[in-house]
Amino acid sequence: MTTLSDLLSDPLPSGLGLSDRQWLVLSALPGMGARRLARLACECPVWPDGWLSRLPEQAASALRLWLDHPQRSPFGALFDGLDAWLTADPRNTLLHPDHPAWPALLAQLPDPPGVLWASGDLTALSLPTLAIVGSRRPSREGLHQAHRFGRELAERGWCVVSGLALGVDGAAQEAALNTRGRSIAVLGCGVDVIYPPRHATLYRRLLDEGGLLLSEHPPGTRARPAFFPRRNRIVTGVSLGVLVVEAAEKSGSLVSARLAIEQNRELFALPGSLNNPQARGCLNLIREGAVLTTCVDDILDELGHWAETPGTRSAAPAVPGSDDDDPMLGWLSDVPTPLDALVTLTGQDVTACQLQLLELELEGLATQAAGGWIRLPR
Template sequence: MQAREWLVLSRLPGVGSRQLAAIVERSPAWPQGWLAALPAEAATALRLWLDHPTRSPLTTLLEADQAWLAADPARHLLHAGHPAWPELLGQIADPPPVLWASGDLEALAPPRLAMVGSRRPTREGLGNSAAFARELASRGWCVVSGMALGIDGAAQQAALEAGGSSVAVLGCGIDQVYPPRHHRLYHRLQEPGGLLLSEHPPGIPARPGFFPRRNRIVTGLSLGVLVVEAAEKSGSLVSARLANEQGREVFVLPGSIHNPQARGGLQLIREGAVLVRQVDDILEELTQWSGLAATAAASPSAPPAAEPGGVSLLRWLSDSPTPVDALVGLSGLGIVECQRRLLELELEGRAIQTPGGWVRLPPPR
């Protein structure tokens, strides 16, 4: 389906992301298959838009959406099938039907680690957050967070200042600066290396219920989540729980037993999260991805153009699934070119796409 159809689906009433994801798995034909699969309210709204667009309230919304996207080449609508759609999101139970994006899509190319923590951190917590983010950036990793005050914003700012990449997932419309104090970070995240994402269209203000939902995208985009200072009842613990449910690794930087902002993290360690003292403790748990990131950081240039088709990508494929996100960062290819070469390899019978990414097929006998 094209971006226009995804826009319509994202605007339909009476259907949530989990329901849409379940329908997407069945690959219904557009539009009749969707009309049959959608709940009644959503199907009625879609039928009205298809048959009588001038009478449908969806038309005004779609025109405003498309005008916002067309106003700046750095604005994008990501959806399943889009070259920059993060494949990791396809592994969670309720991925957003679309992601509004503003900034540098290449920020999605490196392997990603989420960093979350207290909005009221100690000075030590802020320092640790910035130090870990800088080193992750230097090793070719992208820092993902929610642009919140405290640990989140400090980590993202440090990653960008170190020349790395960072992705912020917002709990409001893509054009809203929340919290307002992070207006400079918001604008920096639209420059090279930075990217803003939101499942909410322009004009939607921040609401309390949006933030727990936002967290599932932060963790869903990432191979793991690092918790830096979290109280016993905090959004960071929600992120850790979501990461566990999504099969992601949970890492905790421990703090003092006398620090209330560290008690949530200490509880996570008791429950089985990985205690970390340095970045290597994280990368040892993510061995495959740390190797990819290190190679990409050391060799950022693209492979020689003279190599035919997708041959150059074979060197990075094995019998373990590798997401397109990692292949882009490793090969130095753009997302579109990487997808094209992978398709060529698939048509040649040399690689195949699996739920976890791409794998290399043995040569035919």
């Protein structure tokens, strides 16, 4: 779960004040990689001299060439592709840590993507998110459960996150759309590449029915086996928890389960028959501490601060500006509100929200409780 202490130690803080192109260049520099970029960004270097002094020699040379002689830099083709892609469809966006829609949860990863190419409706990122993963060759029961959980989570106001893969992933995402809910697909290729081809209809539904496609790879990038394990860290990274529906003992879904644990996400697993090979991975996860899950309420009980979704809350937050001098206080109520939600609601970055919350706490107006921040009675 997201706590203030988690986000105070963010490896990649937002609010560095960099533009789309600057983030794109940093993410494409030779010899960098997501982990090194995160470490450098944590130091909040001044642009561009602070970055140049900290970058490895090869990366610094490439950045200096672009700054001094942009027409000679190989990044020109990358920018041309970005401009063409952005103008081709108003639903296309380049997300980065300074973008207001950037998922705050990614700040907890040691290797968050430098940028995300996004196509679809960005408001899907403002909902509570749960990843649903599992076998690409599920049993009939596994397929039924993927549909059930995808549908019921969407009906409760949750966004289903997965990788558009065959089997459990696609079934859960399809079920979420069938109930007019939201779903996010993180791809191991460019967002304009349909993979697997058998999910062409689901791909188009995500674009046309309020879903969202994300990728850390530029448009046109073909799917490669090496991309999918990296893709999984984003699937789990933008999610509050991960549900494994079916997984064999050596299933690729167990990679997502391991990532969920490393990223301090809640891990849920469905039990299954001892005679079903596709259930053995889930049974092992439960034995190792995953939450045994038989219904959606098992998930909402663990993720208690999101259990009362919009439309079902018993105590709605005050409307900002109603009778409060501090706009942040207006978003708080006696129902714990996570920092992620406050970032989305206020449109401010994580650091600004943290400072305002700490000031409210010092004034005795708010405090941190299990699951988020609450407003104290005056």
